[in-house]
Amino acid sequence: MDSAIERVLLSEEEIGKRVKELAEEIRNDFPNGDLILIGVLKGSVIFVADLMRAMNINVTMDFMAVSSYGTSSETSGVVRILKDLDFDIEGKDVIIAEDIIDTGTTLKYLYEYLKARNPRSLKICCLLDKPARRKVDIEGDYVGFRIPDAFVVGYGLDFAEKYRNLPYIGVLKEDVYKK
Numbered sequence: 001m002d003s004a005i006e007r008v009l010l011s012e013e014e015i016g017k018r019v020k021e022l023a024e025e026i027r028n029d030f031p032n033g034d035l036i037l038i039g040v041l042k043g044s045v046i047f048v049a050d051l052m053r054a055m056n057i058n059v060t061m062d063f064m065a066v067s068s069y070g071t072s073s074e075t076s077g078v079v080r081i082l083k084d085l086d087f088d089i090e091g092k093d094v095i096i097a098e099d100i101i102d103t104g105t106t107l108k109y110l111y112e113y114l115k116a117r118n119p120r121s122l123k124i125c126c127l128l129d130k131p132a133r134r135k136v137d138i139e140g141d142y143v144g145f146r147i148p149d150a151f152v153v154g155y156g157l158d159f160a161e162k163y164r165n166l167p168y169i170g171v172l173k174e175d176v177y178k179k
């Protein structure tokens with residue numbers, strides 16, 4: 001285990017099993033495929049890669065990059081689009097894939113932004129959900145794990161761009177981010 005990690009919250013095996021279950025849920029809802037999976041950079045990259053390979057239907061991927069105004073720890077509710085979609089989503093079945101819903105600010109903004117482009121359907125798939133911190137009314141349609149209010153890293157999630165490559169999800173030691 002990495003020395004910056006206090007404890008492993010979700011093991012590689014648990015994550016792998018759950019991602020396959022999510023992929024199957026999505027496949028059951030969209031048996032004809034033709035889905036567009038939109039990952040939110042960079043945290044969702046590993047999740048999207050595993051999810052789409054487990055889906056076994058026709059699926060295209062696209063990515064958006066966003067940044068929220070405000071300090072690094074508290075989001076302001078206004079989201080800046082740094083990279084928009086490459087594809088037109090009008091009339092398409094679209095799923096937003098996120099690493100984690102925390103306050104919900106980012107996803108709420110993205111959801112409304114993409115909804116305005118008139119996709120046939122728009123769903124949210126998130127690997128992690130921290131309901132205790134929610135500030136705006138938004139829920140995932142497909143949720144991997146509900147987790148307690150702790151700062152987690154690994155499987156795509158970073159602290160200062162580090163730890164994304166950990167195969168598990170762990171709670172970061174307090175002295176690492178309070179330094």
Ligand code: 5GP
Pocket residue numbers: 043075098099100101102103104105106107150151152153157158159
């Ligand atoms: P929200 O807008 O829901 O408050 O924030 C969502 C974004 O904040 C996530 O996509 C993620 O980038 C970041 N975030 C929220 N909680 C955590 C966490 O526990 N660990 C990490 N690494 N990032 C988090």
Ligand code: MG
Pocket residue numbers: 040041042043044098099100
């Ligand atoms: Mg994210």
Ligand code: MG
Pocket residue numbers: 043157158159
């Ligand atoms: Mg981050």
